[in-house]
Amino acid sequence: PAPGALVEERGHQLRQPLLPGALVEDRALPVLNLDLYVRSGTAADPAGKEGLAQLVASLLDKGAGSRSAVQIAETVEGVGGSIGASASADYTTVSVEVLSDQRPLAFSLLSDVALKPTFPEREVETARTQTLSGLRVALGQPGVVAARMLSRQLYGERHPYGTAPVPATVQAIRRADLTAFHRTHFVPRNAVLVVSGDITVEEAEALARRHFGSWSGGAAPADAFPRAPARSAAGVYLVHRPGSVQSTLSVGNPGLTPASPDYYAVQVLNMVLGNAGDSRLEKILRAEHGWTYSARSSFNRPLGGGIFQAGAEVRTEVTDSALAELMVQLRRIRDEAPTPEEMEFAKGYLVASFPNRFETPGQVGEQIATVLLLDVPVTQLREYQAGIAAVTAEDVQRVARQYVHPDQAAIVVVGDAGRILDKVERIAPVQLFDLEGKPLDRASLVARASTERFDGTRLRPGTFTYAVKFQGNAVGNATYTLVRDGAAWVDTGAMQLGPVNQRSETRFDDALMTSLSKQSAQLPGATTEVELRLEGNRVKGFARLPAQMGGDKTFDTEVVAGTRLPGADAAILSVADLAEGKSFTVPFFNGTTGAVDNQTFRVVGVETVTVPAGTFETFRVEATGGEQASTSWVRRELPHVTVKQEFKGQPVVFELQSLQQ
Numbered sequence: 332p333a334p335g336a337l338v339e340e341r342g343h344q345l346r347q348p349l350l351p352g353a354l355v356e357d358r359a360l361p362v363l364n365l366d367l368y369v370r371s372g373t374a375a376d377p378a379g380k381e382g383l384a385q386l387v388a389s390l391l392d393k394g395a396g397s398r399s400a401v402q403i404a405e406t407v408e409g410v411g412g413s414i415g416a417s418a419s420a421d422y423t424t425v426s427v428e429v430l431s432d433q434r435p436l437a438f439s440l441l442s443d444v445a446l447k448p449t450f451p452e453r454e455v456e457t458a459r460t461q462t463l464s465g466l467r468v469a470l471g472q473p474g475v476v477a478a479r480m481l482s483r484q485l486y487g488e489r490h491p492y493g494t495a496p497v498p499a500t501v502q503a504i505r506r507a508d509l510t511a512f513h514r515t516h517f518v519p520r521n522a523v524l525v526v527s528g529d530i531t532v533e534e535a536e537a538l539a540r541r542h543f544g545s546w547s548g549g550a551a552p553a554d555a556f557p558r559a560p561a562r563s564a565a566g567v568y569l570v571h572r573p574g575s576v577q578s579t580l581s582v583g584n585p586g587l588t589p590a591s592p593d594y595y596a597v598q599v600l601n602m603v604l605g606n607a608g609d610s611r612l613e614k615i616l617r618a619e620h621g622w623t624y625s626a627r628s629s630f631n632r633p634l635g636g637g638i639f640q641a642g643a644e645v646r647t648e649v650t651d652s653a654l655a656e657l658m659v660q661l662r663r664i665r666d667e668a669p670t671p672e673e674m675e676f677a678k679g680y681l682v683a684s685f686p687n688r689f690e691t692p693g694q695v696g697e698q699i700a701t702v703l704l705l706d707v708p709v710t711q712l713r714e715y716q717a718g719i720a721a722v723t724a725e726d727v728q729r730v731a732r733q734y735v736h737p738d739q740a741a742i743v744v745v746g747d748a749g750r751i752l753d754k755v756e757r758i759a760p761v762q763l764f765d766l767e768g769k770p771l772d773r774a775s776l777v778a779r780a781s782t783e784r785f786d787g788t789r790l791r792p793g794t795f796t797y798a799v800k801f802q803g804n805a806v807g808n809a810t811y812t813l814v815r816d817g818a819a820w821v822d823t824g825a826m827q828l829g830p831v832n833q834r835s836e837t838r839f840d841d842a843l844m845t846s847l848s849k850q851s852a853q854l855p856g857a858t859t860e861v862e863l864r865l866e867g868n869r870v871k872g873f874a875r876l877p878a879q880m881g882g883d884k885t886f887d888t889e890v891v892a893g894t895r896l897p898g899a900d901a902a903i904l905s906v907a908d909l910a911e912g913k914s915f916t917v918p919f920f921n922g923t924t925g926a927v928d929n930q931t932f933r934v935v936g937v938e939t940v941t942v943p944a945g946t947f948e949t950f951r952v953e954a955t956g957g958e959q960a961s962t963s964w965v966r967r968e969l970p971h972v973t974v975k976q977e978f979k980g981q982p983v984v985f986e987l988q989s990l991q992q
């Protein structure tokens with residue numbers, strides 16, 4: 332049936348006095364979907380405990396009512412169903428899908444999981460570990476970093492949309508916070524129940540009353556969305572990602588509110604500008620210039636007000652050119668009305684693709700839930716196609732001038748600031764940040780000579796074997812051997828990680844000055860090789876890399892005093908004078924970019940760590956500014972053997988398996 336026909340008035344028969352809801356009846360397949368939407372999500376996280384809503388969602392099916400996590404999983408899997416929960420900015424969703432002959436079980440599971448979670452302490456810690464692992468991955472993705480920074484600049488740091496979880500806020504969450512969030516937000520006046528699939532109105536209402544009829548709670552929490560800061564000029568927020576061979580561009584302004592009458596016109600505007608392969612951004616930045624694989628724009632409309640965003644990922648070398656052209660196209664959409672051909676394409680695509688949102692009962696239910704949660708009339712779904720068809724070129728230009736303001740935009744660039752800072756500063760004033768969003772001193776981008784001294788006689792020959800884990804599961808191993816070769820030390824390594832094989836060789840003297848660094852890797856479909864030699868104050872060598880990593884390079888580069896080659900960091904940590912609070916910086920040559928990066932090591936704590944090789948008293952050392960930010964736990968006694976290592980942006984952990992010295 333046509334999409335409008337699926338939005339039935341009977342869908343509101345579960346509204347009061349029980350709780351708001353909708354029913355989408357479809358008897359074509361014996362499948363039933365239950366979705367409970369709680370109108371509180373990550374925007375409801377308390378300050379300093381960002382990540383709470385996501386942690387609550389991840390734990391709802393890890394123990395509820397009289398069932399344990401294992402019993403819940405076995406029960407739903409035993410009937411061929413699925414269960415899960417997630418949290419977005421404005422709401423938390425709990426979902427159950429089963430064959431329709433399991434209707435009573437579906438309602439029973441949903442009510443238990445949504446209303447009676449037990450938050451077992453053991454499951455809380457497991458979920459915390461998984462959340463932190465996922466967060467490490469997210470913070471290593473430039474697109475995520477760019478989105479976070481854009482939201483922070485457009486909404487402000489005091490707005491719930493302007494904040495985001497970091498490891499410290501996740502670590503601060505306690506079980507009492509989980510139960511308090513659930514008690515406050517999981518109340519019937521703050522929820523919408525959507526039932527879709529093979530079920531009648533009478534069956535749905537009877538089961539809903541049986542399993543949710545006694546649900547009680549206080550008033551729905553009030554929304555708290557402070558006014559976003561006003562912007563009077565464009566500014567570049569440059570996030571330094573050392574060694575990056577690409578730059579992520581994201582330009583944004585404040586956008587729509589849910590109830591805005593401009594909704595239809597903005598959909599057409601977005602299609603003309605950058606929401607399809609034939610849009611202006613794609614034609615200019617990708618097809619005409621070849622600067623990117625994709626250039627897109629978007630509008631969202633959360634409860635607290637949305638944003639407009641346009642951006643692309645481009646090669647480092649063309650960062651300024653691509654950004655300048657992106658700004659040109661944003662001005663053009665304001666100044667130049669769409670052509671008849673652009674209007675025909677945009678409106679035709681939107682109208683024709685709209686039914687795709689209603690292919691299954693679950694999709695229909697999701698669409699209805701969205702408008703209910705946003706307090707938008709359901710009629711907006713019925714009228715969508717007619718509303719799009721009525722948009723004129725003048726409407727598009729009007730909303731472009733209202734929402735697209737390149738001269739007051741927040742311009743986020745994530746890339747190697749050492750290579751692009753001067754160029755992007757010609758476009759707008761620049762503020763510099765590190766990957767964690769902390770302000771960064773420009774002086775840190777300039778390679779600084781090092782006077783640090785290290786005593787290599789503290790080293791001991793040995794063989795070190797590590798288990799390599801991915802999200803807690805063993806996926807490979809790595810072995811490093813340190814031997815004496817006359818006056819030099821030679822550190823060789825071999826790592827196997829699934830289909831990836833890596834080998835390395837590093838030579839250095841008793842002052843830990845490196846004379847040779849060789850690294851090679853066999854990757855699926857590609858081979859990399861880097862060989863570097865330090866001769867006096869020059870690094871010579873080559874890098875054979877795939878195009879997406881910057882391509883082949885030849886080096887004959889003058890470097891500052893004290894520069895080390897890749898592979899010397901473990902040896903440096905092994906002999907350094909470490910103490911809690913101690914930090915030092917060493918320049919390292921980057922074999923991918925040919926630049927010298929200031930790598931800073933900070934001892935941020937003392938911890939007891941248990942790994943397969945045993946339990947060790949360790950220093951926790953964070954390394955930043957180099958090719959790969961990492962955290963290492965090193966044995967407190969000399970030499971400071973690396974016991975465990977994690978890498979920012981990767982769910983990969985090295986744990987010491989055996990040590991022979």
